[in-house]
Amino acid sequence: MQQEDNLAISTMDQGFEAEVVKITLEQTSYVLKIWNKDSRPDVSFQFHLLNALFDRGLSVSKPIGWGMNANGEKVLFTSFDGAAVKKVNKKKMSDLALLLASIHQTPVEELLHVQLPKYDFIDYFYSAIKEHPDLLLALTHFLSMTEMNQEQLIHGDFHLANILENNGKYTVIDWTNGQLGDIRYDFAWSFVLKSIYVSEQNASAFRTAYLKTNPISQNDVQLFEAIACLRWILYSRHEKVPKGTNTLDTIMSLITNNPYLKELDLYDFSKKI
Template sequence: MGSLLGKVDWIGRSGLLEKLLEEQDGLVIQTLDQGFEAEVMKIVSGRESFVLKLWNKSSRPDIRTQFLLLKELFERGIAVSEPLGWGIDTNGDQVLLTTFDGTPVKKVNARKLAVLADMLAKLHQIKVEDLQGTHLPANDFMKYFFPGVEEYADISRLLIPLVQKAQMKQESIIHGDFHMNNIVEKNGRYTVIDWTNGQTGDPGYDFAWSVVLLSVYISEPYAAAFRSAYLQRYNIGPEKLKIYEALAVLRWRLLQRSGGVPVKQDTFQRITSIAEHNPFLQG
């Protein structure tokens, strides 16, 4: 374990990271669930635990920006892991070290979903212009969230006019993939993880993506509870919400065709039901 920490050129580092480097021979490493983009490890030092994320796969996100964003959000009281260091290892792969804040949420209820909705709304209320020294990307919406969509005429036909109708405003911070697997729980405290898609964006779409995923993979009543709690904090008009929801459904359809989303026994039935009740997805 020690050799792994020691072989990283730590560009951004905290006092706690310095302490870990001094005692690295006594650290214990545990492998966590691996994502599509990075190798994830848990580092244990006495009673404290940390997460080391190593981007050694095809994905090459900007980890410096992610580190600075987490630092800013943590200092503002947003429920994120505390960033402790980022750097580049001897293979040229980027590395991020944060606190370990629990395991993914497995069971939900209306009270818990209200807390999570409040967390997301609190994030969306931070305007990009208020950030101190963190320069988030403002990506082209279609290129970032719908890569390769031009290959699917049925999706493109609906998508292009919807994006125009949405008139998105990239003025807030969005997570980009706010769902149960990216929310961890420890001692009753919830933390939002995996900020690879963190960027300047439109809160309405970010919120709608979360609602659609809840409807598809948890249940419509729980999605409704999350929706209601969020809209009490961050108001989105009903027609605008339907547009964002339609965009989220189309993105799910695009990802499904490339195997990028899990599919269970009733998944297609649920996504179809959402589409059938959305006026912008008829036909």
């Protein structure tokens, strides 16, 4: 702050929730995230969670400070750790799978002072689903087939835009959705996003590497992938997900190849996606 005239400030890729700027002083760079849009997260929680994870050697940004700016907007100040992952291959996808597995294997008893929240699963991840009775019916049906185990640390949105790369090192950012959750769902949501926006081949490599490190039964994998697909379809109906020329084909492939989803009325679903 005392060397303001020597700071180099540049805008970074913006998310749906906040503005992000890179601040460089001499040879060291930092990131300032400013929640100046609709989202109002608990930045204090994010800071303390990052601090706990960083101290335990997990691949997260080093938190430096948090608070409010002159406009009353919440801010988080961290280390700069590179740019979002753009190009991938099977080896890189395997590395990212091991990174997610390491998050899921973090002993939560070591994070007790952080007070990880636990939310109602449907209310948190499917907040608008009551407006879509067909999706709500499918979701409640799927959830009745399993018992949610919301007792482990999850990231909540582990996709490529939230993974930074710098000289071969990966850093997981955006812990807005960090919480006690079911790692089967966290893994499945990440896999579905990679299937849609990366490629089915690379997503398969991600899935194979993760399950080798953190085994989940085949039935649970298929069930939670179906549950995750419903979340993407819900977001799609509210125009909250990007769509390319092949996006619809990919999601329909996921539906038809999943034993739970293929029981749904594919024609009605495809019309509403």
